[in-house]
Amino acid sequence: MAEDFKDVQQLLEYVADFAKKAYDSFLDPLSARFAFHHAPASGEHRGDPMVLILGNHSSGKSTFINHMLGSEVQRTxxxxxxxxxxxxxxxxxxxKDGHAVVTNPELPFADLERFGPKFLSHFKMKRVKSPFLKGLCLVDTPGMIDAADAQLGRGYDFIASVRWFVERSDVVLVMFDPDKPGTTGETLKVFTSALLDIDHKLLIVLNKMDQFRTLRDFARGYGALCWNLSKVIPRKDLPMIFNTYVPVEGAPSPALPLKDFADGREEVVxxxxxxxxKRIxxxxxxxxxxxRRLRIQARVCSAAxxxxxxxxxxxxxxxxxxxxxxxAAAYLTYWLGAQWHITLAVAAGGLAAGAALHFLGKWQASSRKKEFNAGLTGVFESVYHKDLVLSGAADDLKSLWTSVQDRTVxxxxxxGVENISPLKRSEEARLNELIASEIPALRSSVHAAIRKLAEKGLLKGQPMPETGGGDAAKPVDHGP
Ligand SMILES: Nc1nc2c(ncn2[C@@H]2O[C@H](COP(=O)(O)OP(=O)(O)OP(=O)(O)O)[C@@H](O)[C@H]2O)c(=O)[nH]1
Ligand SMILES: [Mg+2]
Structure with a gap:
């Protein structure tokens, strides 16, 4: 990718085009052959880059948004x-109200109609003439509450609708405050269902830092948040937690020095x-x-x-x-002049042994199929035995397997296992090439192009750091 890009939009189109070609020409046909997930719909990346702001009730989501927009757009x-x-x-x-938004063919929200009229009555779009919104849109969300029956009270599937936005967003911010650093009720459900596999775009924010009265209070609150997050985020290390606040009128005067937390706000912004x-x-x-998931599923299906x-x-x-x-034995007996019933018995014996072996083969195959139903772990372990021992990334490989195991079964x-046409060497090599060379190479050229745009002042926000800021959770490749 030697060319210069005039702006992020052009670079984005280039990358989206590369991804579309990879899906259309190679990944989609393989996915269909191994009954794997469909490719992400290209519509998922339509419209402005999107920032989703989730958080516990009253954690300061709308106040933060108003601060960024420089006016009181959202009620607080x-x-x-x-x-x-x-x-x-x-x-x-x-x-615009929800109905007008989903029926506007120019906007990428038509699909939200599936969450029903109750959802639509709790959905709207506000256009604001704030320079902050040039080139991106923000999504303010209803505060998550602790009540066990919150889902029923809302009258629409809150978790599924959050997931809808999560999948299409480029940054997902989850806000907590000193009063509620917990992950119970809806927050727990959102973490365990709607925020799965999105570590690379997740930002956790502990807001209202000005409310802590002592450093010990802060340590306790921060510790409680980490503890709670560790139970709902299935990865070894905690994500980065930003600490910040927004100055609000009438708030009690802060007890802790706030300069650092004001800097934290700049980082989040x-x-x-x-x-x-990040969309790129x-x-x-x-x-x-x-x-990578398709490769595991295809290799395990092929081995089975x-x-x-x-x-x-x-x-x-x-x-x-x-x-x-x-x-042959029957013919020999005949040739040796044995009695006809002996020849017949020998021939019948051969046929019977053949039939018995044929049925034994069928039985063996069907008992292997039953084993496959129990989870295919043995097949996975035999396909990846070297990588599991040698690659040093066995945990990552296993968690990748866990994510596709049910679907593979x-x-x-x-x-029908007999109908599967196994992955050819050339296909596997093509997959390996895409995963281990083409995508990483494109990623580093993209980062270089983004840095160039940033140097020319053509980029909002910070350029990506050398290693690629969006790569915090960049998956490791384990080889085939
Ligand atoms: N001290 C202090 N108060 C804040 C801060 N951010 C928000 N508040 C106050 O907290 C209250 C709730 O803020 P909102 O912005 O409405 O919170 P929200 O997360 O949008 O709430 P819901 O939409 O109801 O979930 C308001 O009274 C704000 O003035 C902050 O950083 N520090
Ligand atoms: Mg709000």
């Missing part, structure tokens, strides 16, 4: 506000402004992830298919050999 207050999802986009000041650049990274991360075929072929070979040996059941 301690009392629960019966607000829903609000898209804040650039434009002449204007409010800079991360948010990087949404357009997210497209590549998804492509990389999709290819080969195992069953080998058993069937071995027994078929033995059955034919037994029948042929029976035939389902794929084998749906397709």
């Amino acid at each position: 207050g301690l009392a629960p506000i019966d607000d829903g999802f609000t898209i804040l986009a650039h434009g002449e000041d204007d409010d 800079a991360e948010i402004k990087r949404a357009p650049a 990274d997210n497209i590549l991360t998804r492509l990389h992830d999709h290819s 298919a080969r195992t069953v075929k080998t058993i069937r072929l071995q027994f078929l070979g033995m059955a034919l050999a037994a029948a042929a040996a029976g035939g 389902q794929a084998i059941n749906t397709l």
